[in-house]
Amino acid sequence: MMGIVFDLKRFAVHDGGGLRSTLFLKGCPLHCPWCQNPEGMERSPALWYGPGDCLGCGACVAACPNQALRLEQRIHIDASKCRLCGICEEVCPGAALKRIGEQMTAKEAAEALLRDRVFFGEAGGVTLSGGEALSQWRFGAEVLRLCKEAGVNTAIETCLFAPREALEAMLPVTDQFIIDIKILDLELHRKYLGAGNELILENYEFLVANQAKVLVRTPLIPGYTAAEENIRGIARYILSVDPDASYELLNFNPLCRSKYAAMERDYPVGGKAFTAKEMDRFYEILEQEGILHIIKE
Amino acid sequence: MEIRKILELGCSQRIAKLKEEMLEEPRYASIEQAGIVTESYKRTEEEPRCIQRAKALKASLKEIRIRIEPEERIVGNRTSGVRGGVVFPETGASWVDREFETLPTRPQDKFQVHQEDIDTFRREIMPYWKGRSLEDQVRAAVGTQVDAIAKVVKINQKDHSQGHICPNTKKWLELGPAGIRREAEAHLEKADEVQKDFYRSVIISMEGASAFIERYGVLADKLYQETGKENLHVTAQICHKLAKEPAETYQEAVQATWFLYVILQMEGNASSFSPGRMDQYLYPYYENSRRQGMILEDALEITECLWLKFNQLVYLRNSNSAKYFAGFPIGFNVAIGGQREDGSDASNELSYLFLQAQAHLLLPQPNLSLRIYKDSPKELLEAASRVIGLGSGMPQVFNDEAVVPSLEGHGISHEDAMNYAIVGCVELTTHGNNLAWSDAAMFNLLKALELTLNHGVDMLTGEKTGLDLGDLTTYETFEDLETAYAKEIDYFSDKMVECVSQVEKMHEKLLPTPFLSAVIDDCLAKGQDVTQGGAHYNFAGVQAIQAANLADSLAAIKELVYDKKKISQADLLHALQTNYEDAPLIRAxxxxxxxxxxNDVDWVDELGAKWVNYFADGLKKYRNGRGGIYQMGLYTVSAHVPMGQNVGASADGRCAKDPxxxxGVSAMYGRDINGPTALLQSVAKLPFGKASNGTLLNMKFLPQFFKTDTGIEKFVELLRSVCRLGISHIQFNVLNEADLRAAQKTPEQYRSLTVRVAGYTAYFTELAPDLQEEIIARTTYESI
Structure with missing residues (x-):
């Protein structure tokens, strides 16, 4: 069983309980404009360039057999010409060029995740993330199965935009589902994320009905999700499904802007992370709506 | 245990006031004791050295000016000012002569000076010690040899007494100076002729100690008459009692403990005498007082008075030494927690009171150390984590699971190993029975590699200082290079041991320490001073420096030159010799x-481990001057900066003279890019069992991590992981860059901002600019 992975983060402290290792699977069916991991959106591997590491020596341009690279202040990649042959990566002395997206087997992925097992203790473990972890659900389920077999706690971070069979496959191997409900309004969801949220909500109800341990999250994005009406609506909705629901609001993280710059893309979201005071106002909404388990990181 | 109540205790006004006053008072160099000692020496020239030393100490204890602050509850200092830099001519006078005027302006560890002191020193003190001090005698005996290897091996203890000792404070508390004097008198009656002077020297020292303590009683009485302050009345009674009798209450025991350390410093002026496991030996006194009605607030205030005292003694080093051991550390290392001899949990209410004192004061001393083991109570780890999160760098953490076996592996009994303490910064010791000579020398493994790559020729100076075994272009295989490197290490190890032995001999001849010997087990029984080998355990410690740079350099040479042939041998050698001037791409x-x-890459980590192992195994064949073995340490304190200044460009991409x-076991800054767990996995591959002299791992965290209960929980899990990984030591810098930048700009507003400079804590604003930059540059594990 092979998958395409674009990152493995060790010492993950915000992806479930305890200390964890998180595996990022490539490809996502949604197109959130604020995505923190734009390099994980596309399923297929791609060439990544980090301007900060570039020495401007031009070795890659000279070595590229497909003339896919151009040096002009920085390196510009013509993705249509790049065959991902790896030659530029090999010759780059600054390690500024690298392939994003590695093929690996579920066994290899599990081994890499379990390398930090000594840190997991009872609460920690492994987490699948993305991209969208369920976009490669067969691979993901196998990875978590192997980890669970090794006695390690498993979690998945998902937007739940996935077929029911994906969830059925994950249920027996996943100790915790950390799910995103970003926008409750169907039209706005469709407008911003490129698809409606019916499937997401159905899947959430399915998980609750199957007694899965679920944590609902909403990333607070200025101009998109961070509106009182949206948060209040989501709170009401999840309580209607699960009166005992856990809900976490993730503060906006503007640090990903540098990734967009590296990829020569615009980042459409303005603004800063919310202050503690602003966060408290959001938490008030949750309290008013009667959320019993408000998770604050 | 009333843990919750202790952790909610506030800081009293008395403590806040005493702290403020202490920090406001300027630091001066002091020659008062130097004058007394010099006069005493002149009067006693016919006497054996140990008697001469004892009489000089006694004279100092009787004559030195003393002072008590009206609010103090714990009294005693070795200078009348606080944080005085004591000039100690018995060990070093020549360097003071050379550097006296520069003390207020030197880059590291500044002291104010009075011009009349400089004049007096040159007129009355310096002339007597010329040629007589330890410094001058060592120089005459082995100066040339020491200089010849100085770039690879830094020999220590050449101009000051050996410290890094944990005395038997328990015995001092149980007997007091009068009781120990009687013990020595009893030995003297039955002693052989050769032992008699030693016992006499102990008796004289203890008479001096009693007199010193009594003087504080008299002064407190006088001040009480003047002010009517009850705390002075109590202090007077306690001092009168301790001059003659052992301690009984908590305040008496704390006061007696402090007098012990003041007197040890007056005798030895050494970089550290460490109290060790204070939560263990003070506990019976604490319990006694609690039974008699002492409230927790009172116990905390007494503790905090002692904590302030720990900050009032600092250590005057020469300017070069101050670079290696920046922040005038004096290493009052206090250990809490851990296990008892039988493996049961040792923590008690005092462990928590000490943590609370640290949380309130956030000062560089004591150097608070937490011992952890696999079953450490969650409450203790959580409380300690919260204190760590406050950013004083303390407590630092020691792991019984790694330390105890490493000590046992070096000939220490199980009971003594279980009762280990920490001295100075991170050096390991047994309690009350050990002269471990922890800082005999520092061995620069990276410099030895430079010489191996370059015909034994120093790339910075062009001088030939090592063995000529060829250069990088003449070693056909990586194994050839390794074979040559091993020879280079052996060559310098031999030279190092010769020098250390000579230095030890000079200490034995010139600096017997009878007061200290009386509180180190076996000295009185054997009738031998510690410098003669009277202690139960006699070690010498050498630090191997620095695993990270060595592993990175060898890995780069192996991978890029020999295995993948991406860089030619000649090109790399040229690039190193010219400090990458025309080879930026090679460096990249x-x-x-x-x-x-x-980064948890096995083969790289194992290269580091291999050579650290090689060095440690090489030490096995040597014996030190007191008959004991050498042990290896893996720590540098702040020496990674000056030691880096001695090394040319290295194959890890480090430029010449960079830190x-x-x-000690940390990764090169900015190169551990896979996060803290990968770093810890790499570190865990080093041979901690062989590093029984102590190790040092720094990690930097931003304060956000500690702001929530979840963060604390995760941090505790990280500590437990360190325990499971068998890493001996770890300490945490919790700070953010903005704090540090602001502190550089307006130091006066950040006077009490403390940071860890490897192994101990210093005031950030008192560090030299390059050390400040270095601290800012270290990898930050930001939690986003």
């Missing part, structure tokens, strides 16, 4: 195209 490849220590990796 070395930095980016070869894996680095600290080495900090700490």
């Amino acid at each position: 490849m070395l930095l980016n195209k070869a894996p680095k220590y600290g 080495l990796a900090d700490g």
Whole structure:
């Protein structure tokens, strides 16, 4: 069983309980404009360039057999010409060029995740993330199965935009589902994320009905999700499904802007992370709506 | 245990006031004791050295000016000002002569000076010690040999007494100076002729100690008459009692403990005498007082008075030494927690009171150390984590699971190993029975590699200082290079041991320490001073420096030169010799195209471990001057900066003279890019069982991590992981860059901002600019 992975983060402290290792699977069916991991959106591997590491020596341009690279202040990649042959990566002395997206087997992925097992203790473990972890659900389920077999706690971070069979496959191997409900309004969801949220909500109800341990999250994005009406609506909705629901609001993280710059893309979201005071106002909404388990990181 | 109540206790007004006053008072160099000692020596020239030393100490104890602050509850100092830099001519006078005027302006560890003191020193003190001090005698005996190896091996203890000792405070509390004097008198009656002077020297020292303590009683009485302050009345009674009798209450025991350390410093002026496991030996006194009605607030205030005292003694080093051991550390290392001899949990209410005192004061001393083991109570780890999160760098953490076996592996009994303490910064010791000579020398493994790559010729100076075994272009295989490197290490190890033995001999001849010997087990029984080998355990410690740079350099050479042949031998050698001046791409490849220590890459980490092992095993064949073995340490304190200044460009991509990796087992800054768990996994591959002299790992965290209960829980889990991984030591810098930048700009507003400079804590604003930059540059594990 092979998958395409674009990152493995060790010492993950915000992806479930305890200390964890998180595996990022490539490809996502949604197109959130604020995505923190734009390099994980596309399923297929791609060439990544980090301007900060570039020495401007031009070795890659000279070595590229497909003339896919151009040096002009920085390196510009013509993705249509790049065959991902790896030659530029090999010759780059600054390690500024690298392939994003590695093929690996579920066994290899599990081994890499379990390398930090000594840190997991009872609460920690492994987490699948993305991209969208369920976009490669067969691979993901196998990875978590192997980890669970090794006695390690498993979690998945998902937007739940996935077929029911994906969830059925994950249920027996996943100790915790950390799910995103970003926008409750169907039209706005469709407008911003490129698809409606019916499937997401159905899947959430399915998980609750199957007694899965679920944590609902909403990333607070200025101009998109961070509106009182949206948060209040989501709170009401999840309580209607699960009166005992856990809900976490993730503060906006503007640090990903540098990734967009590296990829020569615009980042459409303005603004800063919310202050503690602003966060408290959001938490008030949750309290008013009667959320019993408000998770604050 | 009333843990919750202790952790909610506030800081009293008395403590806040005393702290403020202490920090406001300027630091001066002091020659008062130097004058008394010099006069005493002149009167006693016919006497054996141990008697001469004892009489000089006694004279100092009787004559030195003393002072008590009206609010103090714990009294005693070795200078009338606080944080005085004591000039100690018995060990070093020549360097003071050379550097006296520069003390207020030197880059590290500044002291104010009075011009009349400089004049008096030159007129009355310096002339007597010329040629007589330890410094001058060592120089005459082995100066040339020491200089010849100085770039590879820094020999220590050449101009000051050996410290890093944990005395038997329990015995001092149980007997007091009068009781110990009687013990020595009893020995003297039955002693052989050769032992008699030793016992006499102990008796004289203890008479001096009693007199000193009594003087504080008299002064407190006088001040009480003047002010009517009850605390002075109590202090007077306590001092009168302790001059003659052992301690009984908590305040008496704390006061007696402090007098012990003041007097040890007056005798030895050494970089550290460490109290060790104070929560263990003070506990019976604490319990006694609690039974008699002492409230927790009172116990905390007494503790905090002692904590302030620990900050009032600092250590005057020469300017070069101050670079290696920046922040005038004096290493009052206090250990809490851990296990008892039988493996049961040792923590008690005092452990928590000490943590609370640290949380309130956030000062550099004591150097608070937490011992952890696999079953450490969650409450203790959580309380300690919260204090760590406050950013004083303390407590630092020691792991019984790694330390105890490493001590046992070096001939220490199980009971003594279980009762280990920490001295100075991170050096390991047994309690009350050990002269471990922890800082005999520092061995720069990276410099030895430079010489191996370059015909034994120093790339910075062009001088031939090592063995000529060829150069990088003449070693046909990586194994050839390794064979040559092993020879280079052996060559310098031999030279090092010769020098250390000579230095030890000079200490024995010139600096017997009878007062100290009386509180180190076996000295009185054997009738031998510690410098003669009277202690139960006699070690000498050498630090191997620095695993990270060595592993990274060898890995880069192996991977890029020998295995993948991406850089030719000649090109790399040229690049190193010319400090990468015309080879930026080679440097970039070395930095980016070869894996680095600290990222959990087995073969790289194992290269570091291999050579650290080799060095440690090589030490096995030597014996030190007191008949004991050598042990290896893996720590540098702040020496990674000056030691880096001695090393040319290295194959890890480090430029000439740049600092080495900090700490001892830390990764090179900025090169551990896979996060803290990968770093810890790399570190865990080093041979901690062989590093029984102590190790040092620095990690930097931002304060956000500690702001929530979840963060604390995760941090505790990290500590438990360190325990499971068998890493001996770890300490945490919790700070953010903005704090540090602001502190550079307006130091006066950040006077009490403390940071860890590897192994101990210093005031950030008192560090030299390059050390400040270095601290800012260390990898930050930001939690986003």
